[in-house]
Structures are given as C-alpha cells and as structure tokens.
Amino acid sequence: MRGKTAEDLKLIELLDPVAEAGGYEIVRLRLMGGAERRRLQVMAERAVDGDMNVEDCARLSRLLSEVLDPADPISGEYVLEVSSPGVDRPLTRPKDFETFEGHEIRIELDRLAEGRKRFKGILSGLEGDQIGIDLEGEVETAMVPLAWIVEAKLVLSDALMKRGAEIRAARLAAEPESNDIP
Incomplete structure (x- = not known):
C-alpha cells in the first residue's frame, strides 16, 4: 500500500x-x-x-x-x-491500523467482498494480518486481510480533528517558549 x-x-x-x-x-x-x-x-x-x-x-x-x-x-x-500525510491520512503500514483504532476509515479492496470493493466504518484494530472494521448496520466486526487492501484512508471527523488538536497542544506545551530568551 x-x-x-x-x-x-x-x-x-x-x-x-x-x-x-x-x-x-x-x-x-x-x-x-x-x-x-x-x-x-x-x-x-x-x-x-x-x-x-x-x-x-x-x-x-x-x-x-x-x-x-x-x-x-x-x-x-x-x-x-x-x-505530511495530513489529518485524513492514508493508512499504509500495520502500525497505522493500530494507531488509529477507533477512527472512521474508508478502504478499497483489490477484489469483491460481499458484492463490493469499497467499505467505510470504524477501525477496530489489527489482528495478525487482518484489520477489523465495524460497518454500519452490521453486528459482527468484519475482518479484512491487509493483502486485499489497495487503499485505506482516515475519514475527516470531529474525533480525528480533536485528536490532532490534542497532539498539537501537547507538542506546543513541550516546546520551550521563544519569549523566555533573555
């Protein structure tokens, strides 16, 4: 990917x-x-x-x-x-699917699964070489092999924007103030 x-x-x-x-x-x-x-x-x-x-x-x-x-x-x-990959970044490595668990994603597969190639849902993590995705209207978490995924991307959402803002705030708090120079 x-x-x-x-x-x-x-x-x-x-x-x-x-x-x-x-x-x-x-x-x-x-x-x-x-x-x-x-x-x-x-x-x-x-x-x-x-x-x-x-x-x-x-x-x-x-x-x-x-x-x-x-x-x-x-x-x-x-x-x-x-x-930069941006806020609504592509997910290309196994660690990306762990890091962004709980966020909404879109995936495109290289083959049909349940009659379609594109899915949107909440990323429920990585299990071995498969990702879990909670699809709207489905009770069970769908497991999709990483090898089938052609494209995966985060969906811009309030939760994702809040996560980005929290990370930026933490980074700014950790940086030394430029006004503190004598």
Whole structure:
C-alpha cells in the first residue's frame, strides 16, 4: 500500500534507508504523470512522534535529492514533492491500523467482498494480518486481510480533528517558549 507500482516499490527500497537515517518514515510514495512531466510524491513523518512540519519536509527533500540525483532511478524529468500525510491520512503500514483504532476509515479492496470493493466504518484494530472494521448496520466486526487492501484512508471527523488538536497542544506545551530568551 505504500507504493502502487513496481517502480514505486523500487523507489521505496532506495529511499527508505535515507529517510530512516534522517529520522523519518515514508508513509506513502507515488510516482505520477506521463513520460513528459512526472511528480514523485513522498508522504512522510518523523519516526519519533509522527509529526511533519514544513522544515521537516524541506530537510527530507534535500536528503532524498542527495540520493536521487546521482542514482537517477527515474527516467525523464520529474518534480520531487515531500509532504505530511495530513489529518485524513492514508493508512499504509500495520502500525497505522493500530494507531488509529477507533477512527472512521474508508478502504478499497483489490477484489469483491460481499458484492463490493469499497467499505467505510470504524477501525477496530489489527489482528495478525487482518484489520477489523465495524460497518454500519452490521453486528459482527468484519475482518479484512491487509493483502486485499489497495487503499485505506482516515475519514475527516470531529474525533480525528480533536485528536490532532490534542497532539498539537501537547507538542506546543513541550516546546520551550521563544519569549523566555533573555
């Protein structure tokens, strides 16, 4: 789920160690566009706290460029775009499904299940190699193999916004005040 194509997966293999050495984790990587004008989109977060600010994006972009430029793994011209996963982020790694348990998600499968490929419900966690999702109108928690999931994303909700605000408030409270400098 972190990459869609074979080319994406090769780039993840090349760039993961660079990101990790810099203290970041690549959440998702996509190489988009045609042969003329391509865009390499890298969503990442700090490994230590899951945050990603503008300075982090610039720093990671420089780190990745130091490897991409000499290795030249992408044919033709491209633009590197490094960003935060955002509040309504994609869920791409098993730990994401644990971290965001209790929040509403949308998933798309690579096959039909109960006559459809798209589902929306409350994430009830990770059990082995399956996620649990509580679907509206269903009594039982649906278990979906991670291998079937093509796309998973958090749904923007009041609970998710509240979680984000609490994390930002805690981070700001932990940072030293810039006004305290004598």
